Amino acid sequence: MYIRDIIKTFENKYPKSLAYNWDNIGLIVGDEMSRVAKILVTLEATQAVIDEAVENKVDLIITHHPFIFKGLKKINKSTTKGNDIYKLIKNNISLYSAHTNFDIAYDGLNDEIAKRLDLKDVLVLDTTYEQKLYKIAVYVPASHQECIRKAMTDMGCGNIGNYSDCSFTFDGVGRFKPLNDSNPYIGTKNEIETVKEVKIESICEESNLSQAINNIINAHPYEEVAYDIYELKNTGKKYGLGRIGELQNSMKFKELSVIVKQSLNIENLRVTGNLEDYVNKIAIVSGSGAEFMTKAHSMGADVLITGDVKYHDAQNALELGIKIIDAGHFGSENIFVDIVEQYLQNKFENIEILKSKSNINPFVTI
Numbered sequence: 290m291y292i293r294d295i296i297k298t299f300e301n302k303y304p305k306s307l308a309y310n311w312d313n314i315g316l317i318v319g320d321e322m323s324r325v326a327k328i329l330v331t332l333e334a335t336q337a338v339i340d341e342a343v344e345n346k347v348d349l350i351i352t353h354h355p356f357i358f359k360g361l362k363k364i365n366k367s368t369t370k371g372n373d374i375y376k377l378i379k380n381n382i383s384l385y386s387a388h389t390n391f392d393i394a395y396d397g398l399n400d401e402i403a404k405r406l407d408l409k410d411v412l413v414l415d416t417t418y419e420q421k422l423y424k425i426a427v428y429v430p431a432s433h434q435e436c437i438r439k440a441m442t443d444m445g446c447g448n449i450g451n452y453s454d455c456s457f458t459f460d461g462v463g464r465f466k467p468l469n470d471s472n473p474y475i476g477t478k479n480e481i482e483t484v485k486e487v488k489i490e491s492i493c494e495e496s497n498l499s500q501a502i503n504n505i506i507n508a509h510p511y512e513e514v515a516y517d518i519y520e521l522k523n524t525g526k527k528y529g530l531g532r533i534g535e536l537q538n539s540m541k542f543k544e545l546s547v548i549v550k551q552s553l554n555i556e557n558l559r560v561t562g563n564l565e566d567y568v569n570k571i572a573i574v575s576g577s578g579a580e581f582m583t584k585a586h587s588m589g590a591d592v593l594i595t596g597d598v599k600y601h602d603a604q605n606a607l608e609l610g611i612k613i614i615d616a617g618h619f620g621s622e623n624i625f626v627d628i629v630e631q632y633l634q635n636k637f638e639n640i641e642i643l644k645s646k647s648n649i650n651p652f653v654t655i
């Protein structure tokens with residue numbers, strides 16, 4: 290197994306294209322053609338985490354926060370970052386970061402928090418991107434329809450709401466004349482051939498389109514594959530930062546705060562607003578999301594769960610009438626480690642996935 294294989298699978302779920310332009314994600318250090326047997330997952334790649342990786346003979350570190358964010362002018366042992374990079378390369382450890390793409394993608398940080406709070410009717414809080422939808426129609430001899438359908442659905446074609454593998458087929462007759470330079474699967478050169486074919490139609494998101502067409506061409510028996518791509522006016526899936534949803538049952542703000550603490554496995558958090566009030570609609574922006582409080586309030590949220598809330602943010606929230614739970618940047622994001630560990634372990638049974646023990650919250654409450 291190569292690092293490249295891990296990245297490909299990971300980016301199918303958490304596409305790089307969803308990240309903000311200012312972000313720095315992907316393989317930050319290392320070689321995608323290196324072999325991988327052991328992965329260490331962490332929120333942050335601190336010096337302690339890199340030592341942990343060296344000690345455990347890890348091949349790949351996966352972080353949420355970009356390991357290199359601003360430009361570096363020197364890589365030498367006299368700076369902390371230089372020393373870290375030196376150590377990684379010397380020990381043949383690669384490092385990959387998934388940041389805003391992981392926040393925005395489905396089943397990323399914000400969805401996981403919504404899931405842990407058992408929220409219903411969960412929507413994107415701040416849409417950054419809406420998928421364009423396409424219809425693919427492909428003509429295939431009846432004998433090969435199953436494998437072509439599989440090639441399409443393997444690449445995510447046919448997803449409509451809570452249904453997958455959706456397609457439609459028509460029976461028909463295909464006609465073609467192989468020319469002199471052809472190498473026909475069916476038929477004879479310079480003679481018109483008629484074949485019982487089916488036309489398979491399925492819907493496809495823009496991000497899967499080129500790979501879906503590649504899959505179809507690879508699985509199709511014909512030398513020249515006849516297919517059509519139509520751009521649709523249907524509304525595609527929305528992607529964006531944060532989530533908003535409703536509790537299964539309204540509860541006191543105090544009760545919700547305790548549940549957030551337990552579900553994120555954190556010892557303490559800060560809140561603004563009356564603890565005795567009942568709350569129902571909850572917005573979530575993991576990490577640092579106080580700037581989304583107006584948006585959350587305008588969408589009807591009673592509470593915004595986030596981190597890194599400053600004094601003036603707290604004051605503004607009180608004025609606005611939205612309650613805030615500040616679970617801390619670390620507190621609201623360290624579940625990254627659980628999500629990635631579970632996702633990769635399900636996909637790659639033979640790879641050992643470690644959750645970092647040395648990446649800890651830099652803040653201590655006394």
Ligand SMILES: [Zn+2]
Binds near residue numbers: 575576577622
């Ligand atoms: Zn963060």
